[in-house]
Amino acid sequence: MTQPQPLAGTDQATTALAIGIDVGGTKILGVVTGADGVIANRLMAPTPKEPERVPDGIAAVAVELRNRMVADGLEPAAVGVGVPGLVDHEGVLHYGPNVPGVVGLDIAGHLRGRLDLPAVADNDASLAAVAEHRLGAARGYEHAIIVTQGTGIGGGLIVNNALLHGANGFAGEPGHMLIDRFGPRCACGTQGCWEALASGAGLANLARQVIAEGRGARILELAGGDPGHVRGEHIAEALDERDPDALVVIDKFAWWVAQGLASLITLLDPGIVVLGGGLTALSDSFIPDVQDRVVDAVLGGAYRPVVPVVPAEFGAEAGAVGGSLLALDVVAAG
């Protein structure tokens, strides 16, 4: 890594670097970027199993990235952290079943105290939306929906060129729209959320349905013979082998992804839909089908422009990059 050389006429904000951190239920991803979103350094660590150790696990990623920067003669300007769940305007997580150690905590304040740096926190998928809107696949769109598909589903809504936070900061949780009210149970406890059908967990649910119908032998084999152990990666592997039953599963999956996107488009009329998160790796296998089916399911589909459905340019790193961008915004705003 070479030290950025300020050009004549550029100011601190142009060359400043920040640390962005995306906290998931199983891993913590940290990146260092400037306002251009180019990742100068990255670090992945497992999320501590004990909830009370999670805040220090997050801080440790930030500290390690700062140490690496200092070794290169650099200093971060700020830290931005994304957490999954309902984050209020002050950055406090009110509801986040995947990261119980962060609930109720001023996580930005915790990082501020540990690093003596400006720090901000927001919902992880909202930060992904910031990255994709400012620098990625939704660049130039006044209205955009970013959906992150991993174990669960997150989302960020760009409205009038800005992230929509809503009254409490909680806006943008499309995974918990009710879409098949008597369908599978969701991790949140409710029955029929979109997340139970169109996330990684939803993909596994659909594979188990196919297995229960007596198909999906190869997927079952890859999962070690136990339907309860089927996960997204087993379906991905079977897809790589062109297993016909995996194609059936991904076809059903694409249909459900399309139904939820149709609801979102009918409600919000975005110019583009960006799909990110861990399932971005599989997007070639389902996005073309999703695109066709959205047109069928959206209100007046034949009478309105087709809304492009595209993969996230920052892939599964969008949330961390967005954290860094938000942190730089805070520094620029003074």
Next chain:
Amino acid sequence: MTQPQPLAGTDQATTALAIGIDVGGTKILGVVTGADGVIANRLMAPTPKEPERVPDGIAAVAVELRNRMVADGLEPAAVGVGVPGLVDHEGVLHYGPNVPGVVGLDIAGHLRGRLDLPAVADNDASLAAVAEHRLGAARGYEHAIIVTQGTGIGGGLIVNNALLHGANGFAGEPGHMLIDRFGPRCACGTQGCWEALASGAGLANLARQVIAEGRGARILELAGGDPGHVRGEHIAEALDERDPDALVVIDKFAWWVAQGLASLITLLDPGIVVLGGGLTALSDSFIPDVQDRVVDAVLGGAYRPVVPVVPAEFGAEAGAVGGSLLALDVVAAG
């Protein structure tokens, strides 16, 4: 009606009056208001059955209201019209199954030509949202959702104190969120839209289910003995009589209303939800149940502020009043 007397220090925009028109599939409502939303005159006419006569039917309501104003020594400053369906930024209806005579037509231009007045058009429920946000039940809320429940469901989304139009002007059609994907067929042709369960038509669907289970004798009687003839007003009448089966129907209805509102709140995080449209007349019989059930169905319901669900202050006239307010905005903007 007395002629408004301009006060010293007030300008034209303060005392100007406009005509607002709400076009439905069965009737056209016109009102005259100032910026205070107080209705100085109103006129209801049936929507012409022949599609090609609808534009003139709309113009006739505007002309008659203007004639009444002129008789009082007044002049309207502008006309604003709301139509159900997908209305673009220029006021052209692209998809509107209930008013085929207006589809593809520049209805504002038609009124401009006929009345020689400034004219604007927007979605009917979006105009209802403008009225409720500016002067009604959502007054003072930065983020609000207005849902109009009549034969179908319409909606208007207030985001950051402004109506959300989206990329094409089509935002805000919550009736066609897919909520019970294998549930009843909607008027739009798709299966499982919220509208098929939580509108006047949805209420009738739920009554027919109860009748099919061998109950609902009084509702069936009020409908002349034919389940196919059951409409919202029969259930309303049975409710007035405290018919226990009508209470079962309204209980199921409240549950479905709550499921859709929960999806909207999870997605948009409004400060308030306002229910308007023709079913406002029944709102006392279902809003308290809706309120309780929304908390159960919304993501993290126990960990976030309760979002009040309230009836529209302008009731079924909100769309027409909003049309007048939008028309006055256009005049004020020059």
